[in-house]
Amino acid sequence: MTEPLVKVQDLQVHFPIQVHFLSREKPVVHALNGVDVEIDRGDAFCLVGESGCGKTTLGRTIMGLVRPTVGEISYDGERISGLRDQALLPYRRRMQMIFQNPYASLNPRMTVQQTLEEPLRFHKSELSDAEVREHTENVMVSVGNDPGWGSRYPHEFSGGQRQRISIARALMVDPEFIVADEPVSALDVSIQAQVLNLLMKVRKERQLTYLFITHDLSVVQHFGTRVAVMYLGTVCEMTTPKTLFATPRHPYSQLLLSAIPKLGRKTFVPVKVPGEVPSPIDLPSGCVFHGRCRFANERCKSQVPELKNYSGAQVACHAVEEDRL
Amino acid sequence: MALLEVRDLEVEFAMRGARLKALRGVSFDLDAGDRLGIVGESGAGKSMAAYAILNLISEPGRISAGSIAFDGRVLNTLPAEEMRKVRGDRIAMIFQDPMMTLNPVLTVGAQMVECLKTHRTISDGEARALSVQKLREVAIPSPDARFDSYPHELSGGLRQRVVIAIALLLDPAVIIADEPTTALDVTIQAEIMGLMLDLCETRGVSLILITHDIAVVSETTQRMLVMYAGRVVEQGETRGIIARPSHPYTRGLLQALPQRNKPGAELNQIPGSMPTLAELPPGCAFHPRCAYADDTCSGGVPALRTLGKRLVACHHAERLK
Amino acid sequence: MSTLQRVWDSNFAYQFRRDPVAICSALVLLAFVLAALLAPWIAPQNPYDPLQLDLMNSKEPPAFGGQGNPDFPLGTDDQGRDLLSAILYGTGISLLIGIFAVMLQAVIGVSIGLVAGYMGGRVDSFFMRLADIQLSLSTLMVAIIALAVFQAAFGPQRYEDLAIFMLIVVIGIAEWPQYARTVRASVLAEREKEYVDAARVIGLSRARIMFRHILPNALTPILVISTVQVANAIVSEAALSFLGLGMPVTTPSLGSLIRSGFEFIFSGQWWITTFPSVVLIVLILAFNLLGDWLRDALNPKLYKET
Numbered sequence: 001m002t003e004p005l006v007k008v009q010d011l012q013v014h015f016p017i018q019v020h021f022l023s024r025e026k027p028v029v030h031a032l033n034g035v036d037v038e039i040d041r042g043d044a045f046c047l048v049g050e051s052g053c054g055k056t057t058l059g060r061t062i063m064g065l066v067r068p069t070v071g072e073i074s075y076d077g078e079r080i081s082g083l084r085d086q087a088l089l090p091y092r093r094r095m096q097m098i099f100q101n102p103y104a105s106l107n108p109r110m111t112v113q114q115t116l117e118e119p120l121r122f123h124k125s126e127l128s129d130a131e132v133r134e135h136t137e138n139v140m141v142s143v144g145n146d147p148g149w150g151s152r153y154p155h156e157f158s159g160g161q162r163q164r165i166s167i168a169r170a171l172m173v174d175p176e177f178i179v180a181d182e183p184v185s186a187l188d189v190s191i192q193a194q195v196l197n198l199l200m201k202v203r204k205e206r207q208l209t210y211l212f213i214t215h216d217l218s219v220v221q222h223f224g225t226r227v228a229v230m231y232l233g234t235v236c237e238m239t240t241p242k243t244l245f246a247t248p249r250h251p252y253s254q255l256l257l258s259a260i261p262k263l264g265r266k267t268f269v270p271v272k273v274p275g276e277v278p279s280p281i282d283l284p285s286g287c288v289f290h291g292r293c294r295f296a297n298e299r300c301k302s303q304v305p306e307l308k309n310y311s312g313a314q315v316a317c318h319a320v321e322e323d324r325l
Numbered sequence: 326m327a328l329l330e331v332r333d334l335e336v337e338f339a340m341r342g343a344r345l346k347a348l349r350g351v352s353f354d355l356d357a358g359d360r361l362g363i364v365g366e367s368g369a370g371k372s373m374a375a376y377a378i379l380n381l382i383s384e385p386g387r388i389s390a391g392s393i394a395f396d397g398r399v400l401n402t403l404p405a406e407e408m409r410k411v412r413g414d415r416i417a418m419i420f421q422d423p424m425m426t427l428n429p430v431l432t433v434g435a436q437m438v439e440c441l442k443t444h445r446t447i448s449d450g451e452a453r454a455l456s457v458q459k460l461r462e463v464a465i466p467s468p469d470a471r472f473d474s475y476p477h478e479l480s481g482g483l484r485q486r487v488v489i490a491i492a493l494l495l496d497p498a499v500i501i502a503d504e505p506t507t508a509l510d511v512t513i514q515a516e517i518m519g520l521m522l523d524l525c526e527t528r529g530v531s532l533i534l535i536t537h538d539i540a541v542v543s544e545t546t547q548r549m550l551v552m553y554a555g556r557v558v559e560q561g562e563t564r565g566i567i568a569r570p571s572h573p574y575t576r577g578l579l580q581a582l583p584q585r586n587k588p589g590a591e592l593n594q595i596p597g598s599m600p601t602l603a604e605l606p607p608g609c610a611f612h613p614r615c616a617y618a619d620d621t622c623s624g625g626v627p628a629l630r631t632l633g634k635r636l637v638a639c640h641h642a643e644r645l646k
Numbered sequence: 647m648s649t650l651q652r653v654w655d656s657n658f659a660y661q662f663r664r665d666p667v668a669i670c671s672a673l674v675l676l677a678f679v680l681a682a683l684l685a686p687w688i689a690p691q692n693p694y695d696p697l698q699l700d701l702m703n704s705k706e707p708p709a710f711g712g713q714g715n716p717d718f719p720l721g722t723d724d725q726g727r728d729l730l731s732a733i734l735y736g737t738g739i740s741l742l743i744g745i746f747a748v749m750l751q752a753v754i755g756v757s758i759g760l761v762a763g764y765m766g767g768r769v770d771s772f773f774m775r776l777a778d779i780q781l782s783l784s785t786l787m788v789a790i791i792a793l794a795v796f797q798a799a800f801g802p803q804r805y806e807d808l809a810i811f812m813l814i815v816v817i818g819i820a821e822w823p824q825y826a827r828t829v830r831a832s833v834l835a836e837r838e839k840e841y842v843d844a845a846r847v848i849g850l851s852r853a854r855i856m857f858r859h860i861l862p863n864a865l866t867p868i869l870v871i872s873t874v875q876v877a878n879a880i881v882s883e884a885a886l887s888f889l890g891l892g893m894p895v896t897t898p899s900l901g902s903l904i905r906s907g908f909e910f911i912f913s914g915q916w917w918i919t920t921f922p923s924v925v926l927i928v929l930i931l932a933f934n935l936l937g938d939w940l941r942d943a944l945n946p947k948l949y950k951e952t
């Protein structure tokens with residue numbers, strides 16, 4: 001088997017939280033608790049899970065925006081976690097990121113042209129003005145933007161148009177890997193389709209690898225080649241979207257799938273989740289999901305389940321291992 | 326006569342001398358126990374419709390035409406004092422952001438008791454008992470303890486439940502929920518929607534559910550309104566509209582959903598984006614994005630007309646059959 | 647042309663046009679600035695030139711009272727200086743000190759606020775404690791001590807030549823924390839926005855992110871406090887001059903004019919103090935009104951770009 005493009009090993013990220021400065025406690029948010037993920041070249045790797053489960057943190061840590069507390073990240077076989085800014089530069093042009101909020105991800109004081117040119121001039125300073133302009137124009141056209149937009153400011157554009165500009169910015173340096181953090185969540189349904197189509201199109205044209213963060217399972221089903229379901233900073237199931245939708249194994253995956261509203265379903269199927277939402281500050285012992293899981297037993301309360309292979313899926317659940325489902 | 330009758334409602338904003346119509350001719354009836362969905366993209370005027378019903382439109386906006394009748398009384402001409410009695414008491418509203426309803430510096434209980442005491446003559450002890458009971462009804466664990474919690478001590482899902490409990494406090498006849506679950510996770514959304522439906526069914530409360538998620542409306546309502554640029558473009562039975570939309574916009578919306586497309590294939594997209602109120606195109610506001618559009622569409626605004634069991638505002642609705 | 651048209655059509659310009667207070671204060675300020683700039687040409691006399699002064703003309707009352715000399719429309723001071731000319735030149739000096747002192751404050755404060763806000767942690771704590779200390783000593787107190795020391799060190803003659811620079815430096819340094827705090831607050835807000843992450847993903851250096859990306863977005867509050875700060879600096883200068891630590895009587899600012907006339911106020915020569923005072927008050931008022939309006943007009947909550 002070939003080397004994965006991105007390899008995340010036992011990644012833990014803790015954020016200190018502000019308490020009274022005299023207090024001796026040093027509480028932390030356990031945003032990620034030992035995540036192992038491998039993203040192969042050409043994958044559209046989707047990350048799903050509820051709000052606050054650490055999806056964004058994983059994406060940002062891979063991009064080097066957050067320092068891992070424990071664990072390491074390799075890119076194309078080379079370790080990139082813990083590198084200094086300068087040493088990261090060669091990787092910066094190979095990996096790019098698209099953000100969730102189209103209203104905050106473009107600098108409001110820079111014209112579209114300035115925004116797009118900046119990464120190119122920074123990474124390829126040898127290019128002449130004419131070459132930069134030509135490249136910008138090509139990228140704008142390839143994402144379906146009017147090249148005449150260059151002199152305008154972001155506030156003159158709608159959410160979908162801005163998201164296309166963000167995608168263009170990410171493509172300026174011809175990256176091979178893109179982290180897309182909920183790129184369509186802030187957009188209306190009619191615009192979501194436009195942006196998703198664009199992301200699929202550029203992926204095909206440029207052989208891109210995606211880490212696609214979303215909370216919309218229908219997008220995963222449509223878009224992903226692999227999917228990881230996260231809960232409270234851990235990966236509970238990793239498989240292909242097809243397998244996930246056909247046979248969700250982890251109890252949380254099952255819950256998630258039963259909860260998505262279905263178009264044209266005649267009756268509402270109520271979902272009852274026992275227990276309280278656990279907090280990432282006082283992490284539950286054992287399996288992080290045990291407090292809300294119908295299948296939890298004593299072992300689940302004390303021992304952390306590991307991701308194990310079951311024909312076509314990796315699942316971290318004692319009940320699956322013991323075949324109790 | 327229906328419980329709530331909205332007729333030709335129009336809302337207008339005075340902006341820099343110009344008048345922008347944020348709502349143009351919304352009409353519907355709501356009977357006791359009915360569930361009505363309002364869908365449409367951001368800026369379509371969904372919230373505006375809800376605010377107008379409750380007479381909550383503030384300057385520079387105003388209701389410029391139409392009428393709202395509740396239980397036989399015309400609401401939009403009621404004096405402010407009378408309106409306040411209806412609002413909250415007979416018609417309750419649930420907002421997308423629970424913090425719009427909850428006051429961060431008061432405990433949940435204090436707010437519930439205050440609400441009860443404004444509308445009813447009731448002793449402190451009774452108010453407390455009633456509030457705790459309502460918290461229990463919306464499935465909040467240990468309601469006695471939660472009664473004394475501050476809103477920030479609760480998770481998003483619990484907060485939204487508290488808001489629902491407050492809305493139910495006075496046993497309203499109608500609940501208007503403006504994107505009550507948009508900020509929540511799907512699992513919590515499913516719980517909350519289940520809860521609201523249950524309450525509607527057991528007590529015969531009517532529900533107006535505003536959302537941009539067609540799938541939610543499809544599962545939970547009997548009738549729906551589709552809005553585009555301040556107008557109703559399609560209105561009728563939810564199941565029928567989802568199965569066979571008669572308006573090109575509704576159809577485009579449904580076809581753009583990943584669920585309605587083959588995995589991996591290009592999604593059917595609606596080109597362009599919704600115009601702003603200040604730049605509405607002439608004729609049908611949807612015509613620049615519409616695959617069926619021709620000169621008739623840019624020439625005249627299509628009236629909302631009856632087609633089978635449904636109302637549609639499209640010159641070419643027959644062609645979609 | 648189209649840029650002009652865009653500016654004219656912008657929300658900002660629209661709000662300005664609709665607000666008579668804003669228009670008035672802007673016009674008043676414009677008039678003051680023009681008058682100060684054109685003083686050498688429009689003033690009847692050069693008040694700094696001792697040769698043009700004649701002690702014989704001292705303490706002439708204003709001409710409009712009927713008893714004064716028509717050559718001196720607002721009367722003269724005890725040195726025989728034409729008060730109108732002195733006010734025109736003095737306004738210039740006051741504005742000059744105000745504007746340059748604020749520029750100095752802004753340079754120091756903005757740099758510190760930017761670095762403290764963006765770097766956070768220890769750097770932030772250090773600068774913010776420093777700002778607290780600076781703020782706990784009032785501007786006037788710092789200025790009085792510093793200027794008294796300078797005066798003693800340089801001797802009165804040399805001090806008179808350097809006074810204007812000294813005032814700029816002292817007022818400039820004493821008030822940087824206002825800027826540092828404002829800038830830090832907006833940097834803290836901007837830093838969390840995704841466009842900053844986008845710049846980091848590109849690999850840009852910290853300095854570039856701070857100055858090229860964050861600073862332009864933190865400029866609005868800087869603009870707002872600047873107007874008020876200019877007014878404050880002018881008041882500080884006037885107060886210092888009034889205490890005899892500011893501009894010398896030979897090159898008077900508004901403050902020194904007020905001071906020079908103050909001793910005669912009870913002997914009937916009210917105009918020497920009154921006219922400069924009125925000018926000072928109108929100037930400060932105009933700055934503050936404009937600042938208030940700017941704050942409202944640029945308030946992101948009230949101002950929604952459509």
Ligand SMILES: Nc1ncnc2c1ncn2[C@@H]1O[C@H](COP(=O)(O)OP(=O)(O)OP(=O)(O)O)[C@@H](O)[C@H]1O
Binds near residue numbers: 030056
């Ligand atoms: N800079 C930070 N400081 C402190 N806590 C943080 C920080 N960033 C994230 N967190 C916390 O870490 C946890 C994971 O957050 P993250 O943003 O990764 O979640 P997410 O899965 O992306 O959620 P969402 O779907 O809401 O975007 C959350 O509990 C969040 O509050």
Ligand SMILES: Nc1ncnc2c1ncn2[C@@H]1O[C@H](COP(=O)(O)OP(=O)(O)OP(=O)(O)O)[C@@H](O)[C@H]1O
Binds near residue numbers: 371372
């Ligand atoms: N105070 C206001 N002044 C001018 N126009 C307004 C004002 N408030 C709302 N509008 C306009 O009214 C229209 C309808 O807004 P409304 O909030 O009802 O949309 P919505 O369908 O609820 O959208 P969303 O899904 O974003 O909540 C929008 O185009 C909006 O720009």
Ligand code: SF4
Binds near residue numbers: 613618619627639641
């Ligand atoms: S009226 Fe014309 S433009 Fe409007 S939706 Fe119907 S076909 Fe399309």
Ligand SMILES: [Mg+2]
Binds near residue numbers: 056057181
């Ligand atoms: Mg996130």
Ligand SMILES: [Mg+2]
Binds near residue numbers: 371372373503
């Ligand atoms: Mg709304």
